[in-house]
Amino acid sequence: MTETLLALAGLTKAYPGVIANNDVSLEIAPGEVHALLGENGAGKSTLVKAIYGLVKPDSGAMHLDGQPFAPADPKAARAAGITMVFQHFSLFDALSVAENVALGMERPPPLRDLSARIRDVSDQYGLPLDPTRIVGDLSAGERQRVEIIRCLLQDPKLLIMDEPTSVLTPQEVEILFETLRKLKAEGTAILYISHKLEEIRALCDTATILRLGEVVGDCDPREVSAREMAEMMVGGTLHVPEREAGPEGAVLLTLDHLSAPSPQEFGTPLRDISVEVRAGQVLGIGGVAGNGQDELLLALSGEMAVAPDMVRLRGQAIGHLPPNARRALGLCAAPEERLGHAAAPDMTLTENAALSGKTRKNLVRNGLVDWGGARDFATTIIDRFDVRTPGPENVARSLSGGNLQKYVIGREILQAPDVLVVNQPTWGVDASAAAAIRQAIMDLAAEGTAVVVISQDLDEVMEIADAFAALNAGRLSAPRPARGLTIEEVGLMLGGAHDMEVAHAEA
Amino acid sequence: MITLERRPQPSRAWSYLSPILAVLITMVVGGLVFAALGKPPVEAIRTIFWDPLFGDFAGYFRPQLLVKAAPLILIATGLSFGFRAGVWNIGAEGQYIMGALFGAGVALAFYPIEARWLIFPLMVVAGTLGGLLWAMIPGVLRVRFGTNEILVSLMLVYVADFLLDAMALGLLRNPEGMGFPGSRNLQQYPSAHNAELIANTGLHWGVIAAFFAVVAAYILLSRHIFGFNVRLAGQSPRAAAFAGVSANRMVLICLGLSGGLAGMAGMFEVAGPAGQVLASFNVGYGFTAIIVAFLGRLHPLGILLAGMLMALTYIGGELAQMNLQLPRSAIQLFQGMLLFFLLAVDVMTNFRIRLGRKGVA
Numbered sequence A: 001m002t003e004t005l006l007a008l009a010g011l012t013k014a015y016p017g018v019i020a021n022n023d024v025s026l027e028i029a030p031g032e033v034h035a036l037l038g039e040n041g042a043g044k045s046t047l048v049k050a051i052y053g054l055v056k057p058d059s060g061a062m063h064l065d066g067q068p069f070a071p072a073d074p075k076a077a078r079a080a081g082i083t084m085v086f087q088h089f090s091l092f093d094a095l096s097v098a099e100n101v102a103l104g105m106e107r108p109p110p111l112r113d114l115s116a117r118i119r120d121v122s123d124q125y126g127l128p129l130d131p132t133r134i135v136g137d138l139s140a141g142e143r144q145r146v147e148i149i150r151c152l153l154q155d156p157k158l159l160i161m162d163e164p165t166s167v168l169t170p171q172e173v174e175i176l177f178e179t180l181r182k183l184k185a186e187g188t189a190i191l192y193i194s195h196k197l198e199e200i201r202a203l204c205d206t207a208t209i210l211r212l213g214e215v216v217g218d219c220d221p222r223e224v225s226a227r228e229m230a231e232m233m234v235g236g237t238l239h240v241p242e243r244e245a246g247p248e249g250a251v252l253l254t255l256d257h258l259s260a261p262s263p264q265e266f267g268t269p270l271r272d273i274s275v276e277v278r279a280g281q282v283l284g285i286g287g288v289a290g291n292g293q294d295e296l297l298l299a300l301s302g303e304m305a306v307a308p309d310m311v312r313l314r315g316q317a318i319g320h321l322p323p324n325a326r327r328a329l330g331l332c333a334a335p336e337e338r339l340g341h342a343a344a345p346d347m348t349l350t351e352n353a354a355l356s357g358k359t360r361k362n363l364v365r366n367g368l369v370d371w372g373g374a375r376d377f378a379t380t381i382i383d384r385f386d387v388r389t390p391g392p393e394n395v396a397r398s399l400s401g402g403n404l405q406k407y408v409i410g411r412e413i414l415q416a417p418d419v420l421v422v423n424q425p426t427w428g429v430d431a432s433a434a435a436a437i438r439q440a441i442m443d444l445a446a447e448g449t450a451v452v453v454i455s456q457d458l459d460e461v462m463e464i465a466d467a468f469a470a471l472n473a474g475r476l477s478a479p480r481p482a483r484g485l486t487i488e489e490v491g492l493m494l495g496g497a498h499d500m501e502v503a504h505a506e507a
Numbered sequence B: 001m002i003t004l005e006r007r008p009q010p011s012r013a014w015s016y017l018s019p020i021l022a023v024l025i026t027m028v029v030g031g032l033v034f035a036a037l038g039k040p041p042v043e044a045i046r047t048i049f050w051d052p053l054f055g056d057f058a059g060y061f062r063p064q065l066l067v068k069a070a071p072l073i074l075i076a077t078g079l080s081f082g083f084r085a086g087v088w089n090i091g092a093e094g095q096y097i098m099g100a101l102f103g104a105g106v107a108l109a110f111y112p113i114e115a116r117w118l119i120f121p122l123m124v125v126a127g128t129l130g131g132l133l134w135a136m137i138p139g140v141l142r143v144r145f146g147t148n149e150i151l152v153s154l155m156l157v158y159v160a161d162f163l164l165d166a167m168a169l170g171l172l173r174n175p176e177g178m179g180f181p182g183s184r185n186l187q188q189y190p191s192a193h194n195a196e197l198i199a200n201t202g203l204h205w206g207v208i209a210a211f212f213a214v215v216a217a218y219i220l221l222s223r224h225i226f227g228f229n230v231r232l233a234g235q236s237p238r239a240a241a242f243a244g245v246s247a248n249r250m251v252l253i254c255l256g257l258s259g260g261l262a263g264m265a266g267m268f269e270v271a272g273p274a275g276q277v278l279a280s281f282n283v284g285y286g287f288t289a290i291i292v293a294f295l296g297r298l299h300p301l302g303i304l305l306a307g308m309l310m311a312l313t314y315i316g317g318e319l320a321q322m323n324l325q326l327p328r329s330a331i332q333l334f335q336g337m338l339l340f341f342l343l344a345v346d347v348m349t350n351f352r353i354r355l356g357r358k359g360v361a
Helices: A044-051 A074-079 A097-103 A111-124 A140-152 A170-185 A197-203 A226-234 A293-301 A323-329 A349-357 A371-384 A401-413 A431-446 A458-464 A487-495 B012-036 B041-049 B058-085 B092-110 B116-145 B149-169 B205-223 B225-235 B237-242 B247-271 B285-295 B300-324 B328-350
Strands: A006-015 A018-028 A033-037 A059-064 A082-085 A158-162 A189-194 A206-211 A214-219 A251-260 A270-278 A282-286 A311-313 A331-334 A419-423 A450-454 A467-472 B002-006 B351-355
Touching (some): A018 A059, A018 A214, A033 A197, A044 A158, A044 A189, A074 A082, A082 A140, A097 A140, A111 A140, A170 A197, A170 A487, A189 A197, A197 A226, A206 A226, A251 A293, A251 A450, A270 A293, A270 A450, A282 A431, A282 A458, A282 A487, A293 A450, A323 A331, A331 A401, A349 B225, A349 B237, A371 A401, A401 A419, A419 A431, A450 A458, A458 A487, A467 A487, B012 B300, B058 B205, B058 B247, B058 B285, B058 B300, B116 B247, B205 B225, B205 B247, B225 B237, B285 B300, B285 B328
Parallel strands (some): A033 A189, A033 A206, A082 A158, A282 A450, A282 A467, A331 A419, A419 A450
Antiparallel strands (some): A006 A018, A006 A059, A251 A270, A251 A311
């Protein structure tokens, strides 16, 4: 491939205090699947936002088809044939698929014509999707298809995909890859952002690796090993968490036919979940987002009350108890959303330490808060979990995502709970921080805590869990020993065999 | 181009500075309004802010300052908890009226028995309870049926207002009042009279209650877990739920607290400075207290200062009406501007202004 579709030369973009992209150059040819690889904070997002017209680079030049290219906004980028599928979807739950697609168009055709076109495109590229369905009822994979079809209707020359597989089951990933290969065969270039190395090796022609805003190497991902790429990405050798398999103790947490409606509209109700977690055991609960993870965490943390017998701690019925009573009994939880749920954004780290630590750390006496004790607790969390912040008097909002995640996980771990429930413990956290968090979780289990890890990152779950169960449409599969489980078996557990078929099976 | 940029941390300096700046801007713009009305602006501002304190008749006005400030501070202190927690009680005026009716009702039921040790404390309790129960109506409706407490509490002000009219003309009317509307004058009933504790200071039991409310609120907010939960519920409802704060309970407690304090203020007013249940009893303290609460940064000490300042504009405003023939509405406009400019200047606490082109930053 000698011709070039898009060329970036010396792109630099600085934010106050950090250089997001420093002198980045790369070239993409038509029909090429180009991987952009790097840790969180390596500058991948800033780079594609520059291409998509969302940020203006400070210096450097872009050329599209040999012409200078400097999109003022995403509209200009789309007009030039560049489209993007974001990691977080911008869809309206209450509208149908076709209505959502129409909302993204400059001059939408009548809904009936549009529906027909959506059907055509979804057939052509093997993306099963019914244009009349309400988006709120769709799975994450199906929602992503809406976004992709939205892009394909514009006949793009370049399709940018930001971490597209993070919300998909392995089978859905296969469907997506089929689609992307078809696009490639038609000459559409794809810029594929990911940190999942095996995927990149399976799909991409070229990989550009970013670290701390700079290009640290190019490679043909089919020719180098995943480990080599990983080490280029982190710039060193990876520390893989390890654990000693502790002897499994008594049953600490029991879920007994746990069923509950979701507190939110378009949420997933929990359906008849039964499982036991023993002292020293890590139960990994995998599943695609929106299958009841949030609801399960609320039912366990106590924010959502259920029938007393549905949740038992050491045999004691606690389903009806509010969060602080459960903490007092030894059950701590760390929700997925760190800013606004696990932590109050405008409160200091000291205040946030008291937020969930007040009960077990004895920070309230006669109704008065022991702020000195809370500050000490916050300082301990900061020290033990290597949280980068000037001090406990800073507000939670001022911390980076990874640092705040270490803080909120550390806050629960340092309360030495008997049962710990975490949802997405390393979401959006860089590799070394993620390793530290996983190690801390496993150390806690080794000391005899029963741990439930809810995560969409299968690699993570398989790495730290003793037993694996899948959450699908609010139901939990029977747990199986994690060791020896193949990725195909996991995929089948996750998908529950629903909407797995490719529209045109070509086998 | 001017752009607003979010500060990484809220500015402490600006949160102290903005009330002062708002007062100054209000003086300037208020002066312009007065000038447009054909009144001498500097003299008008001096009449409002200076003369009541240091003018020729200051000896008469200074005690009035405490009398006016006490209900404002008492009500605003209660409201500040709800406002911090995101519970919007706009109906303090109605709760103030109900407190007065309950308090006066108890006193009149005992008339003419002389037993101050029993009757006066009972009036305080009844007045507080009256405001509290009135505030529970929007509270229970919100918790049970999800109604909007802003609308319900506001509408109940008008209900309370009509109830006041009805009481002044009916049930509580003075049987020896020659057919005039209005109850017996509690100032002439020693067991019920909320008299000045020290002559000519304006210091009555309501002032003391306001002072205690400020101190208690300060301790609650800075040291007590309840104050922490209030702030948490207002800033981040989901984090509050995670911390074990029940949203419904928070609504009821905040409405109860603000209603109770407003009712107490109403009771002290009707038993003291006002003296009797009359259709013209309420003069808008319940609404002005909203301005006081925000002007004082929802902070007890700030509310103390803001309450004094607002009381000053009431007294100074009356003075300006008498001396300069300023229309009454001009004074209300003046008070409204204060809140308006405060909210405008407040943007600076969380944002900074950046001059220059966007995109370079």
